[in-house]
Amino acid sequence: MTHAGEPLIHQEYTRMALLYQERVVPRFVPIARRTVEEARLEPGQRVLDVGAGTGLATFLAAEAVGPKGEVVGLDASEGQLGIAEGLRQLRGLGQVRFTRGDATRLAFAGEFDAAISNLGIPPGFPPVLAGMHRAMRPPGRLSIAEWTSDRQDVFDDLREAIARHVVRDPPPELAALRQAVQARRGQLDAMGSAATFGQALRAAGFQQVEVRPFTHEVRFEGWRGAYGFAMSWGSREQEVRAMPAPEREALHAELAERWPGPFTARWRILHATATA
Numbered sequence: 001m002t003h004a005g006e007p008l009i010h011q012e013y014t015r016m017a018l019l020y021q022e023r024v025v026p027r028f029v030p031i032a033r034r035t036v037e038e039a040r041l042e043p044g045q046r047v048l049d050v051g052a053g054t055g056l057a058t059f060l061a062a063e064a065v066g067p068k069g070e071v072v073g074l075d076a077s078e079g080q081l082g083i084a085e086g087l088r089q090l091r092g093l094g095q096v097r098f099t100r101g102d103a104t105r106l107a108f109a110g111e112f113d114a115a116i117s118n119l120g121i122p123p124g125f126p127p128v129l130a131g132m133h134r135a136m137r138p139p140g141r142l143s144i145a146e147w148t149s150d151r152q153d154v155f156d157d158l159r160e161a162i163a164r165h166v167v168r169d170p171p172p173e174l175a176a177l178r179q180a181v182q183a184r185r186g187q188l189d190a191m192g193s194a195a196t197f198g199q200a201l202r203a204a205g206f207q208q209v210e211v212r213p214f215t216h217e218v219r220f221e222g223w224r225g226a227y228g229f230a231m232s233w234g235s236r237e238q239e240v241r242a243m244p245a246p247e248r249e250a251l252h253a254e255l256a257e258r259w260p261g262p263f264t265a266r267w268r269i270l271h272a273t274a275t276a
Contacts, residue, residue: 008180012234014079019232021054021083027218028056028119031145031269035118036060038273039143045113048135049073050103050128051120055084061116062096073098106131117144123184125191129204136276142206144272148213149192153265158230161254162239165247174242181235197270206274216267223259
């Protein structure tokens with residue numbers, strides 16, 4: 001189930017929603033395209049997108065199902081959904097609907113021909129997957145991209161660098177956020193292997209389960225690009241903002257030495273497909 005600190009994570013996604021849309025979403029486009037393509041959507045189908053964020057995969061799915069289909073994007077972040085709804089209106093996509101909700105308590109039953117999630121499954125995988133299965137009607141198709149528990153370039157390098165400079169006696173708000181982030185990380189790591197993820201899908205009732213790891217390469221123009229990307233998640237931004245100026249400068253110097261010029265990060269991701 002969702003851990004007690006999860007609302008703090010949702011608040012941070014809301015606070016950083018504009019930067020997330022600007023700096024993160026463009027780098028996730030190829031992964032989202034793969035997620036939607038593997039769903040094998042057809043015109044007129046109804047699709048559920050869990051962890052929709054600002055609507056990246058939702059809008060790609062809407063292209064696939066066309067004006068006679070429907071795509072429902074669900075997320076817990078009010079800020080991200082606000083951006084998604086604004087984009088929906090600008091694009092005139094009447095077949096798209098966004099709703100705020102808890103992915104561990106999906107209220108749908110047999111309403112969808114397909115379900116997708118692009119790097120959006122929150123902690124508490126078993127009830128999320130069970131809810132996605134319940135939301136689909138046979139032989140509905142599932143397509144999910146999710147992080148592996150392997151070391152992730154840029155993410156883990158930055159996390160370790162930040163940890164060397166963090167405030168050791170943080171204010172209560174930052175201390176609570178740290179606990180929430182650690183709890184979420186532990187739950188995600190627990191599901192981050194192909195074998196474990198496949199087992200969870202089968203336990204949720206899915207059939208014809210396939211989980212395949214792949215590597216996604218991302219180009220950064222030096223440390224500032226990678227740093228700006230990583231600062232689009234609120235927990236990291238709060239940690240850096242809380243640092244005394246000398247520590248923050250030391251962090252920047254360390255990152256500049258680590259990435260003195262353009263480089264390619266290689267992210268390890270799982271892609272799962274199944275049928276209801």
